[in-house]
Amino acid sequence: MATGVGLGSSDILCGGENAGDPTSCVLDEGRETETPSEVFAVRPTGSSPDTPGWSVRSVPDCDPILRPQASGSIDKDLRHQSMPAEGHHEVMVLTPQHDRSLAQMEESELNTALQAIRTRAKQLIDDDVIEHVVMIVNHGPEAGSAIKHTHAQIFGLPFPTEDLRDELKNCVSYSEATGSCILCDQIRAGEADTDIVLVENDEFVSYVPFAARVPFQIMIGPKNHSARFEDTDDNHIALLSEVLSKTTRMLSSALDDPPFNLIIKSSPEHEPSDLSYHWHIDILPRQSILTNFELASDVWFNTVAPEESAKILRGDRALYSGDSGS
Numbered sequence: 001m002a003t004g005v006g007l008g009s010s011d012i013l014c015g016g017e018n019a020g021d022p023t024s025c026v027l028d029e030g031r032e033t034e035t036p037s038e039v040f041a042v043r044p045t046g047s048s049p050d051t052p053g054w055s056v057r058s059v060p061d062c063d064p065i066l067r068p069q070a071s072g073s074i075d076k077d078l079r080h081q082s083m084p085a086e087g088h089h090e091v092m093v094l095t096p097q098h099d100r101s102l103a104q105m106e107e108s109e110l111n112t113a114l115q116a117i118r119t120r121a122k123q124l125i126d127d128d129v130i131e132h133v134v135m136i137v138n139h140g141p142e143a144g145s146a147i148k149h150t151h152a153q154i155f156g157l158p159f160p161t162e163d164l165r166d167e168l169k170n171c172v173s174y175s176e177a178t179g180s181c182i183l184c185d186q187i188r189a190g191e192a193d194t195d196i197v198l199v200e201n202d203e204f205v206s207y208v209p210f211a212a213r214v215p216f217q218i219m220i221g222p223k224n225h226s227a228r229f230e231d232t233d234d235n236h237i238a239l240l241s242e243v244l245s246k247t248t249r250m251l252s253s254a255l256d257d258p259p260f261n262l263i264i265k266s267s268p269e270h271e272p273s274d275l276s277y278h279w280h281i282d283i284l285p286r287q288s289i290l291t292n293f294e295l296a297s298d299v300w301f302n303t304v305a306p307e308e309s310a311k312i313l314r315g316d317r318a319l320y321s322g323d324s325g326s
């Protein structure tokens with residue numbers, strides 16, 4: 001339990017900014033001394049930490065959900081299992097430019113940012129305490145981002161999240177029943193049924209999944225099976241940047257820069273079989289208000305068919321044309 005904070009509301013760094021006023025944003029270049037000291041940065045060789053000149057800069061969250069040496073004890077009582085909130089929580093500023101969204105960043109900037117996230121995630125997963133790294137970019141206040149300045153939140157957890165454990169169970173059941181990976185099969189089906197594909201190159205594809213939870217949900221994944229984002233090499237990161245850049249621009253253009261949550265989902269460190277999970281990026285636009293029933297039941301209503309979502313995102317059809325499928 002982490003009282004007072006939540007994944008959606010915690011990205012307020014030491015007060016953050018005030019209503020998008022660039023003069024009050026502590027994530028800007030030149031205000032490095034107003035944040036906690038950096039734990040990672042992409043900056044010119046020889047330049048000092050916590051000084052201007054960086055391209056990407058990562059600092060511990062001021063109000064972290066998880067801490068490296070959290071107090072408390074493990075309680076294995078089945079009625080209320082608990083453990084200290086041990087782990088890691090940092091804020092990675094993805095560009096020195098205050099007003100630049102993911103869709104507005106140059107592909108080369110995205111490449112640097114994704115390399116930084118990958119490098120940092122790799123460092124965290126190599127820590128004995130960390131079992132699972134969660135990487136999130138929230139865009140827009142409706143998506144839980146209290147700071148306009150584009151940044152990622154990186155969490156190192158001592159256990160896989162409940163959400164990932166559920167997903168892993170499904171992946172393992174599928175691979176035991178079919179001998180194949182569910183996402184590999186979905187991506188192959190998507191390539192055969194190009195109606196749902198948005199952007200692709202030799203190694204990555206973005207598409208609207210058939211079981212999309214919300215209208216215009218987008219998934220980006222490697223075409224060849226890979227369990228962990230942390231293991232992605234620089235050549236593949238460059239190809240991922242191309243697909244992510246084109247996809248976020250498509251989303252921004254088709255839906256008028258909607259708020260969204262982007263989550264990089266990677267296998268936990270000690271998952272026994274590398275075949276059971278296929279890392280990917282989920283982009284969840286916040287186009288509709290979820291009903292209490294959806295939240296309570298985990299049954300999701302999606303009012304736009306995947307093929308229709310893909311048409312609208314590709315710009316083949318206007319958003320409000322009167323027939324949005326069912």
Ligand SMILES: [Zn+2]
Pocket residue numbers: 022025026027028097098099149
């Ligand atoms: Zn800023």
Ligand SMILES: [Zn+2]
Pocket residue numbers: 181182183184185224225226277278
């Ligand atoms: Zn796969």
